[in-house]
Amino acid sequence: MxxxxxxxxxxxxxxxxxxxxxxxxxxxxxxWAESAADAMVTACRxxxxxxxxxxxxxxxxxxxxxxxLRDQLEAQWACVVDQTADIDEIRRIASGALAxxxxxxxxxxxxxxxxxxxxxxxxxxxxRETGRQLHEALEQSRTTSFASGVxxxxxxxxxxxxxxxxRDNARSQRRRLADIAEEVLASVERINGALGxxxxxxGMR
Numbered sequence: 001m002x003x004x005x006x007x008x009x010x011x012x013x014x015x016x017x018x019x020x021x022x023x024x025x026x027x028x029x030x031x032w033a034e035s036a037a038d039a040m041v042t043a044c045r046x047x048x049x050x051x052x053x054x055x056x057x058x059x060x061x062x063x064x065x066x067x068x069l070r071d072q073l074e075a076q077w078a079c080v081v082d083q084t085a086d087i088d089e090i091r092r093i094a095s096g097a098l099a100x101x102x103x104x105x106x107x108x109x110x111x112x113x114x115x116x117x118x119x120x121x122x123x124x125x126x127x128r129e130t131g132r133q134l135h136e137a138l139e140q141s142r143t144t145s146f147a148s149g150v151x152x153x154x155x156x157x158x159x160x161x162x163x164x165x166x167r168d169n170a171r172s173q174r175r176r177l178a179d180i181a182e183e184v185l186a187s188v189e190r191i192n193g194a195l196g197x198x199x200x201x202x203g204m205r
Contacts, residue, residue, distance in 0.1 A: 001048075001049055002029070002046060003049045003118070004027070004049070005031065005046055005048040005049060006031075006049065006051070006052060006114070006118070007030070007032075007039065007048040007051040008032050008051075008052050009032075009033045009035075009039040009052065009053045009054060009065065010034065010053075010057075010080075011057055013032075015054070016032050016054075017032075019052065022107045022110055023111075023114065025111070026111040026114065026115065028114075028118075031048065035057070035059070036059065036060040036064070036065045039065060039069070040065075043073055043075050044073060047075075049076070049122060049125075050077065050078060050117055051075060051076070051078070052078050052079075053065055053079050053080065054079075055079050055081045055085060055093060056082070062097075063079075063096050065077075066079065066096050067096060070096075074128065076098045076117075076121035076125075078097050078099035078100065078117045079097045079099075079100055080101045081093060081102055082102075098117055098121060098124075099114075099116065099120070140177070140178035143181045143185065144177055144178060144181045146181070147181035147182075147184040147185055148163045148166060148181075149162075150184055150185065151166070
C-alpha cells in the first residue's frame with residue numbers, strides 16, 4: 001500500500017483534475033480513472049491508500065465499485081457526493097464508504113476530511129496486517145506443537161526435548177522451525193499412508 005497515493009475515480013476530467021490539484025497541494029500523489037473498470041486496474045497496480053469515487057459514475061454505482069475494491073483488493077474507499085444529493089443516497093453510500101465527502105464549491109475544504117480518511121485507512125491496513133501475522137504465528141505454533149507431539153510419541157521424548165530437537169534441526173539447516181515441523185508431519189503422513197494407518201484431522205498421525 002502506498003500511504004501517499006490517492007486514486008480519483010470520476011468520469012468528468014475537469015472535475016477530477018480540480019480534485020487532484022487540491023490533493024497535490026495537501027501533499028498527496030494522485031492517479032485518475034474515468035470508469036469502474038479502469039479504477040480496478042489502477043488500484044490493483046498502484047495500491048493507493050484511498051480511492052475517492054464520484055457518487056454518480058455512469059454504468060456502475062459508487063457503492064458497487066467500492067464493494068469490489070474492498071472485497072477483491074482489501075482497498076479502502078471514500079465517496080464524493082454533490083451537495084444536492086438526497087438523504088437516501090447519502091445513507092446508502094455512507095453504509096459502505098470509509099468516509100463521505102460532501103463536495104463544496106471550495107474544494108480546499110475537502111483536504112481535512114481526506115486527511116482523516118487516509119489516517120483511518122492506514123490504521124485499518126495496520127490492523128489487518130497484524131491480524132494476518134497473528135494468524136500465521138498461531139498456525140506455526142500449532143504445527144510445531146503437532147510435530148513435537150509426534151516426536152514425543154515415536155522417540156519417547158519429553159516435550160522440552162522434542163521441541164529442542166526441532167529447533168536444533170532448524171538452526172543447523174538455517175530454516176524456519178515451522179518448515180521443519182511441516183516436514184515431520186509430512187513424513188508421518190507418508191508412512192501412515194504406506195501402512196494404511198488412519199488419518200487424523202488435527203494434523204497428528
